[in-house]
Amino acid sequence: MPVHQLTSILLCLLSIWRILTPASSHPQHSQCQLVERTALCNNAKVTSVPAGLPHDIEELQLNYNSIGALQDYSLSYPSLKTLSVACNSLEKLHSDTFQDSKLLESLNLANNHLHIDYQETSLALKTVPRLRVLDLSENRFDEEMTAALLQNLTAVEHLNLSGNLLQRLDETSFRDLSQLKELHLQRNIIFEIDGAFNSNPKLQRLDLAFNYLPCLTDFDMTQLVVLNASHNFIEWFISRQDLNDTFHLETLDLSDNQLLFFPFLPSRSRLTNLYLSHNKINFYEHLSGNTTAPNSSSTVEFYNMNKYMDNVTSRLWDESLHGDVSSVDVLDLRGNQVEYFPQGFIQKMPALSRLQMSTNCLQTLNVSSEQFSGSLYQLDVSNNRLNEIVADEGTTNSLGNLTYLNLSLNNLESVPSGFLFSLSSLRSLDLSYNSIDICLPEEAETGTGSMSPCVDWKNIASLRQLYLNGCNLKLMPSSAFSGLPLTHLELSNNPGLIAQESIQSLSTTLQHLGLGNTHIQDFDFSRFLSLRSLIVSGNSLSHLPPSLLTLDLKVLDLRDNRLSTIPSDQAHALAPKLSTVFLTGNPFNCCQTEWFRTFEATKTMDVVERSEIECDLFQTTHRLQNLQPFFCVEVNESSESYFWYILLFVPAFLSLTGISIIFLLTFKPKILQKSIKKRCLKPTSY
Numbered sequence: 001m002p003v004h005q006l007t008s009i010l011l012c013l014l015s016i017w018r019i020l021t022p023a024s025s026h027p028q029h030s031q032c033q034l035v036e037r038t039a040l041c042n043n044a045k046v047t048s049v050p051a052g053l054p055h056d057i058e059e060l061q062l063n064y065n066s067i068g069a070l071q072d073y074s075l076s077y078p079s080l081k082t083l084s085v086a087c088n089s090l091e092k093l094h095s096d097t098f099q100d101s102k103l104l105e106s107l108n109l110a111n112n113h114l115h116i117d118y119q120e121t122s123l124a125l126k127t128v129p130r131l132r133v134l135d136l137s138e139n140r141f142d143e144e145m146t147a148a149l150l151q152n153l154t155a156v157e158h159l160n161l162s163g164n165l166l167q168r169l170d171e172t173s174f175r176d177l178s179q180l181k182e183l184h185l186q187r188n189i190i191f192e193i194d195g196a197f198n199s200n201p202k203l204q205r206l207d208l209a210f211n212y213l214p215c216l217t218d219f220d221m222t223q224l225v226v227l228n229a230s231h232n233f234i235e236w237f238i239s240r241q242d243l244n245d246t247f248h249l250e251t252l253d254l255s256d257n258q259l260l261f262f263p264f265l266p267s268r269s270r271l272t273n274l275y276l277s278h279n280k281i282n283f284y285e286h287l288s289g290n291t292t293a294p295n296s297s298s299t300v301e302f303y304n305m306n307k308y309m310d311n312v313t314s315r316l317w318d319e320s321l322h323g324d325v326s327s328v329d330v331l332d333l334r335g336n337q338v339e340y341f342p343q344g345f346i347q348k349m350p351a352l353s354r355l356q357m358s359t360n361c362l363q364t365l366n367v368s369s370e371q372f373s374g375s376l377y378q379l380d381v382s383n384n385r386l387n388e389i390v391a392d393e394g395t396t397n398s399l400g401n402l403t404y405l406n407l408s409l410n411n412l413e414s415v416p417s418g419f420l421f422s423l424s425s426l427r428s429l430d431l432s433y434n435s436i437d438i439c440l441p442e443e444a445e446t447g448t449g450s451m452s453p454c455v456d457w458k459n460i461a462s463l464r465q466l467y468l469n470g471c472n473l474k475l476m477p478s479s480a481f482s483g484l485p486l487t488h489l490e491l492s493n494n495p496g497l498i499a500q501e502s503i504q505s506l507s508t509t510l511q512h513l514g515l516g517n518t519h520i521q522d523f524d525f526s527r528f529l530s531l532r533s534l535i536v537s538g539n540s541l542s543h544l545p546p547s548l549l550t551l552d553l554k555v556l557d558l559r560d561n562r563l564s565t566i567p568s569d570q571a572h573a574l575a576p577k578l579s580t581v582f583l584t585g586n587p588f589n590c591c592q593t594e595w596f597r598t599f600e601a602t603k604t605m606d607v608v609e610r611s612e613i614e615c616d617l618f619q620t621t622h623r624l625q626n627l628q629p630f631f632c633v634e635v636n637e638s639s640e641s642y643f644w645y646i647l648l649f650v651p652a653f654l655s656l657t658g659i660s661i662i663f664l665l666t667f668k669p670k671i672l673q674k675s676i677k678k679r680c681l682k683p684t685s686y
Contacts, residue, residue: 092117093124169196237263265323432469459483492516560585571595
């Protein structure tokens, strides 16, 4: 063979070798996606760290794989700063796993099985001197394992231990974490905290939600900014009252606990958001000087509080126990047992903008005595026992910034004259499920303070949303909504309501109209060209009002009516416009479902609970979505053929039977008599 031919062959083989070499030396490279210096290997079905990744990657994500262990020197990426191996089958990290990754700052090991060999994992973590963010959640660690894992991790600032098996925390739990700023401990089984955070002076965010804490006493973490202790069994929250330092706490969440009293807050604080919903809080000022029960106690004693004091005796109505609430912006007391506000309680919160008091036991809303702050813009006192609102002109003027007022689900029959009109910024008013009457023009008054037998909201220029659900309204005055630029009106659950004339004044502004369960039938919607959302559920409608087709509706609620079908022309007119439609609870005809196929084919439309829509066929209910298109055709064809067979066979059978009887009676009467006697007259034995 000539030398030049051999040289050509060798060059060809060399080029092929160069092409094949990267693929063969990096067999798992294709399972990862490279984005700049980030390697995304999530859901790659790998059982180990993929080989052949670029040497200079800074972030590696291996979430949702089947990796059982990180071997020694398996992370040979000296620039690696972020590693996430969440949701694998990790049982341990070998001690030299991170020997080549000394720059690692963020490590996510959540949802694995690292409790199996936590000692080896602990040795590996000690070799990462720059680790700032560590996620060890969902690994079944107890407090002993956690203490071993966190030894000497002095640089950690953000630590997540949620979803483990921690029960009791003490001063050794986080002793080495001097730089810790954020700690998540939610969803453990913690029932005791004993000086656990004394070594964490920089801790600002602490999450203790969904544990088993019975109380939080001697609270002295002045540096803390956010504390979430919701969903525990806390009966008492007591802060250190003898400290002169100002607490930096801005958000305190004690919702869904067992609090009996308003928390004893710090005497100096920056508290902004206070969440106390779903507890058992009440105020006990009325027990002061109670002569009706001379043997009852009006004080409470706390024993063995801490090393600073033996016991504390407090008067239940002592205002100082409420602490410094001067900066509170949001107060959430929903779902408690509050019957009244102590004298001056609301006045101590000049910065209050949102007060949520739904589902309590308030009987009177005294706007005059409470002296609500001028910064209040949201007030929710729904689902209480309110039967009276007390207000005068001077105090209602201070509510000039109130934009949202919810008075629903109470026992109100009236409000003070001119009260609503004085709320100059009111945009949303909810009076649902109260026994109110709407004032006629001659009944309206402009003064404030005296009680009126009806409610007047005319000419409130700022009002946009009005909710009158279930108010037992019948005949609405024609001027009921005059002067109101409403965009949202809810009148549902007022059976027998006559309101078409009064609503016409809103035809140019109304965007949402609720007329569910009002017994309407032939309402004319043609003038409501701005309407985008309409509720007409529960009205026994057998057909759609033709005027609906002229509107540019986006949401239409037709549930619980008597619709058997929707004509094809109406379905084709509605489908391109609607984005959401509700149709369950109608007795649709299974053999007239062209409209359903039209809606189903419209990708821009959401048919809510589509799988729950039913139809009737021969008194049998079927799921419309599962109905085969040819089902009705076969049933109709077979039914029609059976009908003609029966129609032809019955007369012929009757004619043949009649001819046979006549023949026997005429020509063979004895045979007929014998046959009858043989079959019907049997001998009787005596």
